Amino acid sequence: MIVYFRLMRMKDDEKKEALFEATVKLVNEIGFVSSSVSRIAKEAKVSPATIYVYFENKEDLIVSTYIDIKLKMSKAILENFDPTLPIRDILRNVWFIMFDYISNNLKYHKFVEQFSSSPYGTLVEKKVVEQYFDPLINVLQRGVEQKIIKKVNFDILSAFMWYPITILANPRLCENFELNEENIETAFTLAWNAIKL
Amino acid sequence: MIVYFRLMRMKDDEKKEALFEATVKLVNEIGFVSSSVSRIAKEAKVSPATIYVYFENKEDLIVSTYIDIKLKMSKAILENFDPTLPIRDILRNVWFIMFDYISNNLKYHKFVEQFSSSPYGTLVEKKVVEQYFDPLINVLQRGVEQKIIKKVNFDILSAFMWYPITILANPRLCENFELNEENIETAFTLAWNAIKL
């Protein structure tokens, strides 16, 4: 039997990316409430119907935007990750890289914050996204095993090693915290004092 | 000139409270997107039009709900505030009181988190709400002056003394952190290690 294959027309990656960017921009500016499908389409310069070629529905568009961002973030942060350094140096490096990434991509950070604390957040399995950042979690694990870091609940360690970054990088919450090297170094010192044994 | 006063009919405080509670419940369950005026009205068992007797519009209802919650929270937390204790004891007490309040009023905590990270957050002057908690900020100030607490940017101190509470009290973020006395004590120790000189 001879089967004829005809190449189907390909989806346009740039269009999908434009939809992600439009979603981020609008949700940051006017929130989930006002970010309607038609407005997102207009912002991305496509027809509202086109969105349904790329996504199942509005919810899928928004959740996909979130997951895409988390993937981008984890790649950027783990790009130059060197697990052979001393544990404190690894953590310190991550702090500087995360501040660098967030301050250059504040729109992503804002979107993630808004998404996570909204009911959309419950739609994403926390562990799925968390595993993108597995190497970071493993560092803390090693620190505990080597008796460098306090042996306490992991949620506590995270609350003092990772979450302060998301707080301090939020200019609405910390308008007096300038993201310069000295301030980041100071803040990291507090984080390290918190978790070190 | 004689002026005749007739008592006008009074607004019903219970109805306003019911609208606050309905707003909190629905926004937590289905988000700002789906929490329409008519659904909030139905939840509060009033007519949609009644909402406009008590509030200018939907935005006013939501912002007022937030401010009402923040006021309730600050009163609960500062109720038994004793500024004469040693600074570490004051902070430790506040930690326990805050965890107690949040775990008994998780709905308020959730609403505040979602509100703050949404564009509604920009509608509320941060300083207005912050001043409800002024005594707490003053404690840190005194700690710095008495050379008990590190002399660093106040946003940094807040990021390690207050924000970890909001993280740890969020069961979605910290599902492994049980809110018992031992765990709170441990977490506070890390916070104190971070900020103490």
Add this chain to the structure above:
DNA sequence: GTCTAAAATAAACGATCATTCATTTTTGTC
């Protein structure tokens, strides 16, 4: 250029949105 299948879209769907309006109900003094 022809053909095909999928991308892309304009237009239309019923549903629901926030808000207003005309009317009724309730409150409290006289």
Add this chain to the structure above:
DNA sequence: GACAAAAATGAATGATCGTTTATTTTAGAC
């Protein structure tokens, strides 16, 4: 019980919502 004024409401407003459908446009193998 009568009166006045504000609370309370049911119904209607035009606008916009998310999604679907029927149609047109486009990409790529032949």
